[in-house]
Amino acid sequence: MPRRRITQTDVAAMAGVSQATVSFVLNGNTPAGVRIGEETRQRVLDAIRITGYTANPVAQRLAGGLTQILGVFTYEATFPRASRDFYGPFLVGIEHAAERLGVDLLLFTSAPAVGGRRQLTRDGWQRLGVADGCLLLGQHEDRGELQHLLDTNYPFVFIGKRGSDGGRLPYVGADYVGATVRQVDRLVGLGHERIGYVGVRGTDQPTLDRVEGYRKALKARGLATVFVESDDVAAAADEIGARSLTAVVVAPENHPEELADELERRGSRVPDAVSVLLLGQPHHPRRGGRRWSGFSVPREEMGVRALHLLSRLAAGDGNGRDRDGRRGAAVPDAELHQLLPCPDVDGATAAAAP
Amino acid sequence: MPRRRITQTDVAAMAGVSQATVSFVLNGNTPAGVRIGEETRQRVLDAIRITGYTANPVAQRLAGGLTQILGVFTYEATFPRASRDFYGPFLVGIEHAAERLGVDLLLFTSAPAVGGRRQLTRDGWQRLGVADGCLLLGQHEDRGELQHLLDTNYPFVFIGKRGSDGGRLPYVGADYVGATVRQVDRLVGLGHERIGYVGVRGTDQPTLDRVEGYRKALKARGLATVFVESDDVAAAADEIGARSLTAVVVAPENHPEELADELERRGSRVPDAVSVLLLGQPHHPRRGGRRWSGFSVPREEMGVRALHLLSRLAAGDGNGRDRDGRRGAAVPDAELHQLLPCPDVDGATAAAAP
DNA sequence: ACCCGCTAATAATGCGCATTATCGAATTGA
DNA sequence: TCAATTCGATAATGCGCATTATTAGCGGGT
Structure with missing residues (x-):
């Protein structure tokens, strides 16, 4: 049998004041021209203590506005x-x-x-x-x-x-665009001139931005873009070799770990023969996996x-x-x-x- | 400019009915003797659709309903x-x-x-x-x-x-008690007679229950209880050796992985020399860690x-x-x-x- | 004409609180 | 002495909804 909650009205009755007074005391407020005597205030506070009253939040919200x-x-x-x-x-x-x-x-x-x-x-x-x-x-x-x-x-x-x-x-x-630009710049700074972008072309925003950044950076440096779009990691590794790329950037969803493995299987050590920069955090961080260079998204x-x-x-x-x-x-x-x-x-x- | 929420009253005005009518239509209810004509009902529903009205859950709750x-x-x-x-x-x-x-x-x-x-x-x-x-x-x-x-x-x-x-x-x-009893029984079934309980004695319910299960099971079998309570894993491993236990049960919070390592470092292979049953899932599953025997909590x-x-x-x-x-x-x-x-x-x- | 029964809806109320408008009494000012 | 001010508190209202009580309209039966 649901015991009725104690309300401000109950408290008010016990303290011999009005409900409004209780509300004022509780909120500490005394909006414009309302004043509560110290003695009354104490009576109310006592009543609250005795009854163990707690405000009904629902009613508070309804009266006030936001639900927080x-x-x-x-x-x-x-x-x-x-x-x-x-x-x-x-x-x-x-x-x-x-x-x-x-x-x-x-x-x-x-x-x-x-x-x-x-x-x-x-x-x-x-x-x-x-x-x-x-x-x-x-x-x-x-x-x-x-x-x-x-x-x-x-x-x-x-x-x-x-x-x-x-x-x-x-x-x-x-800021995928800016971050990707920086990655390419890092590679250029390291002396790379044949820098590829590995990954399937999606229409999702992050991918669009990464591609844009890649394009922008290479253009600014006067270098050629090379897109390695095979969704098969082995094929991608082959293509990297065939195009004699010395560095690639790759998005996390494009299996960078496996790609690196494939590259090394072909005798291209990472990073000695080919640098690989990761455009974001690894999706499924492997224990004992590579320590990727690149950037991280501040999720x-x-x-x-x-x-x-x-x-x-x-x-x-x-x-x-x-x-x-x-x-x-x-x-x-x-x-x-x-x-x-x-x-x-x-x-x-x-x-x-x- | 603060968007005022659309209320039932707004909807009512648009449909040319009373607020109460809107409420009835919404709830599908027509409590005792209240009836709404089909045509009116449609008008209200239309108004709701047009205005995109959504009930204010706070008000609903205050009025005695549930918020879901x-x-x-x-x-x-x-x-x-x-x-x-x-x-x-x-x-x-x-x-x-x-x-x-x-x-x-x-x-x-x-x-x-x-x-x-x-x-x-x-x-x-x-x-x-x-x-x-x-x-x-x-x-x-x-x-x-x-x-x-x-x-x-x-x-x-x-x-x-x-x-x-x-x-x-x-x-x-x-059911930690029952599950722990079963683990001990498994060990007994495997021929073990000196079975220890490794772990600090906490007062949390799971620990209490595990201990109870351990006690109960050993008592039923007429075997002696051995509590290895050192909170230092190395010391625990030593004690297991000193007491010549052939099996222990251990709760996940007591570093089972490290314990097993310590045991093996002392020449006691797990499980050949010492069986270790885990009373729950590993807390921090290690990749390449042990495949524990024991039970799992159906979280x-x-x-x-x-x-x-x-x-x-x-x-x-x-x-x-x-x-x-x-x-x-x-x-x-x-x-x-x-x-x-x-x-x-x-x-x-x-x-x-x- | 009158009451009955039925349908279709509305008015009114309360939930518990915040807030605004209002009021009575005590005090002050001239 | 009477209006003006301050103090202390209350009555009243609304928030948005559910629900209960009530009303209005209308055809039929006697």
Whole structure:
């Protein structure tokens, strides 16, 4: 038999004051012209102590505006092993930021997964309303959804750069272009002149950016681009030899570990004969695997920044006042799109040209 | 300009009906004597579609409904590497169950972590109210908190057996006692007679249960118990030799991998000279590490069961009706405490007595 | 004409709290 | 002495929804 919760009214009765008085005492506030005598204040505090009263958060939110909940939507199940390796670092950052912001995280697990991919269906949308705003992780190209997001003016932030509708979608991404340029420059600095790009050409943003960076850097140096596009590692290794490349850059999803193995099997030591720079972290770090040179994507930091941005966007929402009664100020456009630098990693797979 | 949320009243205005009507249409209910004509119903549904209305869950909750949100509280940060290995499997199960139940998960990241441990402070409690119920992971012995949980009659379920206040706290745990008994029996079946228990004596429930199982099994067989309690692995290995044990059981937190290494360094091959059974999964599975014999804790399954249990408890809460307008039936006491069996694992660390 | 029964909907209320407007009494100023 | 000010607190309202009580309209039966 559900015992009724103690309410402010109960406390008020016990202290012989009105509910409003209790509310004032609790919040410490005495907005404009309201004053509570010290003696009364103590009576109320005593009553609170005795009854063990705790405020009903739901009512608080309803009266106040924001829920102090931020949503996280992932397009795949979040926790299974494979996803965990990928989402993990982002979530670390997100969780950390959430803690500092004093915000709870809502995972939209109710969205039905169709063929392993979550759908943001109409029903899914409904649920978003709980949170003051929502973070979106993963690739998704459903135009309808994006449009709906913009239309409803619901605060959200993508993790990962958005190219197509760029101007309108707030995101926190990584600067793949710049980082890739730097990798090529490193190689040139080491004396390399025949530098290839290994990997299947995808249309996902990171790949586009890596290719762009590669192109840009080589052009600036007046060198020729060489794309090794075979999705078969052995064939790729062959091609590298045939084209007498002395260095390649390769994205993590293109099996760099196996590629290096194949190269060495053909007598091309890494990095002595061929330098290999990795454009991002290894996807499945092997114990005893190579120490890759290249750059790393600051996933954790991205999580942090994304949640902070979202928090600011959300603060301007609802009837929302923040904790201190201030409305959130508008977020400057410049902050709506953040590209974080990817730090270089010095490993053991880059060396001077032979 | 803060986007005001669309409310039922807005929808009602657009459809030319009353707020109440919208509510009825939404819930499908037509409680006792209220009827909505088909044509009106359509108008309302259209208005909902056009406005993109989504119910404010906070208001729903305040009015007595359920939010279809279940909370997850972990006593440590959830995602950092170390925790992830531990919490991961539970979360996989929880997420899976959430998806099937059509429920969202709320992570209480707002609870301030003090010294790496989350506190469920007064402020933390407030937040719980948003969720229909809450799952609790990790050890916590704060009596005050537990009492508060019970007092407020808030639905919750522990993951991991609760011994002390057992009768009153709903939990889903693993049958460490039974599983440990089986391990000893396996060893006895292999001809072992001097079987030790390696590990520091903690007061945490799993340890208590493992010790109990160990005691019980040896007693039933009429064999003597030998506790190797040194928290130094080398010392433990020495002691195993000195006591001429032919087999030991060891909990994962007691560095089994290092222990085995130490044993072999002393010339005692595992399992030829000494069998070692692991009472649970390795905490930090090493690549190329041993294939342990012993048992495994069904963490994923525990997550699933816990969320299902919680869901049922929560359904009986508030003024709560579930989606179909039925009240949750009372949950039988027998289901309030679930102990799942831990399947045996056949690895390469157990052999016949020398 | 009148009451009955039925349909289709609305008005009104409360959930627990924050907040605004309001009020009575005590004190001050001239 | 009477208006003005300050102090101390309360009444009232709204947040968005679920739910209960109530009303309005209308055809049929006697």
